[in-house]
Amino acid sequence: MATGSISTPRDTPIHAVGRAVVRCIEFTGDLSLFGWQMVSWMLIRLPRGSVLLPCMYQIGVRSIPVVIVTGMFIGMVLAVQGYDQLRLMRMESRLGAMINVTLVKELGPVLAATMLAGRVGSAMSAELGTMRVTEQIDALRALGANPIQYLVVPRFLACVLLIPALTAVADGVGIVGGWFFSTQVLGINSLQYWMHTYHFVTAYDVLSGLVKSVFFGASIALVACHRGFNCGRGAEGVGRAATEAFVLAFMAILILDFFLGMFVNTLYYMLWSTPISLL
Amino acid sequence: MDGDRTTAGKPVIEFRQVSRSFEAQPVLRDITLSVQRGETLALIGESGCGKSVTMKLMMALLEPTDGEVYWHGRPVKERSERELIRERLLFGYLFQGAALFDSMNVYENVAFGLRQNSSLRESEVRQIVHERVREVGLPEDVCHRKPAELSGGMKKRVGLARSLALSPEVVFYDEPTTGLDPIMSDVINELILRTRTLRPVTSIVVTHDMRTVQKVADRVVMLYPLTRLEPHASQIIFEGTPQEALAAEDPRVTDFVTGRAGERIQELAAG
Numbered sequence: 001m002a003t004g005s006i007s008t009p010r011d012t013p014i015h016a017v018g019r020a021v022v023r024c025i026e027f028t029g030d031l032s033l034f035g036w037q038m039v040s041w042m043l044i045r046l047p048r049g050s051v052l053l054p055c056m057y058q059i060g061v062r063s064i065p066v067v068i069v070t071g072m073f074i075g076m077v078l079a080v081q082g083y084d085q086l087r088l089m090r091m092e093s094r095l096g097a098m099i100n101v102t103l104v105k106e107l108g109p110v111l112a113a114t115m116l117a118g119r120v121g122s123a124m125s126a127e128l129g130t131m132r133v134t135e136q137i138d139a140l141r142a143l144g145a146n147p148i149q150y151l152v153v154p155r156f157l158a159c160v161l162l163i164p165a166l167t168a169v170a171d172g173v174g175i176v177g178g179w180f181f182s183t184q185v186l187g188i189n190s191l192q193y194w195m196h197t198y199h200f201v202t203a204y205d206v207l208s209g210l211v212k213s214v215f216f217g218a219s220i221a222l223v224a225c226h227r228g229f230n231c232g233r234g235a236e237g238v239g240r241a242a243t244e245a246f247v248l249a250f251m252a253i254l255i256l257d258f259f260l261g262m263f264v265n266t267l268y269y270m271l272w273s274t275p276i277s278l279l
Numbered sequence: 280m281d282g283d284r285t286t287a288g289k290p291v292i293e294f295r296q297v298s299r300s301f302e303a304q305p306v307l308r309d310i311t312l313s314v315q316r317g318e319t320l321a322l323i324g325e326s327g328c329g330k331s332v333t334m335k336l337m338m339a340l341l342e343p344t345d346g347e348v349y350w351h352g353r354p355v356k357e358r359s360e361r362e363l364i365r366e367r368l369l370f371g372y373l374f375q376g377a378a379l380f381d382s383m384n385v386y387e388n389v390a391f392g393l394r395q396n397s398s399l400r401e402s403e404v405r406q407i408v409h410e411r412v413r414e415v416g417l418p419e420d421v422c423h424r425k426p427a428e429l430s431g432g433m434k435k436r437v438g439l440a441r442s443l444a445l446s447p448e449v450v451f452y453d454e455p456t457t458g459l460d461p462i463m464s465d466v467i468n469e470l471i472l473r474t475r476t477l478r479p480v481t482s483i484v485v486t487h488d489m490r491t492v493q494k495v496a497d498r499v500v501m502l503y504p505l506t507r508l509e510p511h512a513s514q515i516i517f518e519g520t521p522q523e524a525l526a527a528e529d530p531r532v533t534d535f536v537t538g539r540a541g542e543r544i545q546e547l548a549a550g
Contacts, residue, residue, distance in 0.1 A: 138340050139378040143392040143441070144368045
């Protein structure tokens, strides 16, 4: 009978899937603990104005140009794509309703958040990752500051407070862009455009879009800061953290959009007893 | 802490069989050592032997995977997060790359600890900041500059000023002369000596610069990389004065302190 050392099992696709599942669970748990610590510190001590305001300026004010461009082109693209479809049904006069409902409920919040995940999320992750690899986060702890209270809480608050405002800007500019293209290029009657908008776009639609953007902002901040704090060594680690921050934030936005969409529709039905078709 | 009868005579910092791994990679194994009040301890060893990890464990910036770290005779683990933050203020830390905050200028860097942890008026903070900046041999007008505008030596000195702002009892120096020219290295060595003269601090210096060790250390501890250590051998291969290190019998110690490749060159040739 042959004797010898036990051979190591071959690495099969099942092992790879298993490792990926374990990594996902570890990541989810770690992110949850990170979020819990952040919420705890937010309740214990809010950041000083001298720390919070620069974050708000970077995240909010400096994102306005890119949000304006994003919003304007969303509105115009919706006009381009919606016009032909509605013309087939001789309903092109309702283009305003279609553009603006889609804008305020879905595309405005989602695309504005996606743009900000790229701009703000990646930047936050890269900044915190650089602080990690240059030991600045350790220096904060050595000097009596809690890194989560000092670095994460102000960024989280800035995102949660300002991303809805930026979404409102994107919506507003998108509405103007859609109107401009529809009436000045496609020849839709302006009065009919606004009449149908008034009849079909409700305050609930606008509010549901803004409420969604609060959750999107929270997810961008949480994921970006978590990736930065846990980045690998060197420039490669920082670069990977920035990429992961965007990808994971984008996935979180899509997943949240789905579940929040279901929730707001169900809530609307419960409040106003009007059946909402999901088809 | 100072003058507390319950802590009198106890080491300031103590490791009892401390081990630390990163994922599956062990870095420190069963380290037992103590640091007495007022001494200057140099931690030396080859790159990758765990010197910086040891220092971060001493300051509870990392947790051991095994064993216990003690501050003034009491396990660090027994302290709450708040106690830990408060007591860590008694330590000053000069990081290897100075770790200055990029978004702040020199003044804001040095003032950070004071603003974060005291209720001093801004005029008092300004006075302390300027004193510390002068103490490390820098002109006051450097306060307006950002870290990116400073040379390596200036960054180290600003980092030292920042670590001294809260008048710590223990100062950690993580490779204080790495990356500096010989003259600036000696400036840093002189600053370490001056700090010890001006205030009653305990100093722990991680370095592989033997000139620094000879100049500033009272006691030397040498660590050896686990990757080249026999399974049950102690990772601390020397503990004594700098003069005893020069006359050590262990060739691993004498090769290191005299800067000879020794057996390592044979390993490289074999590779």
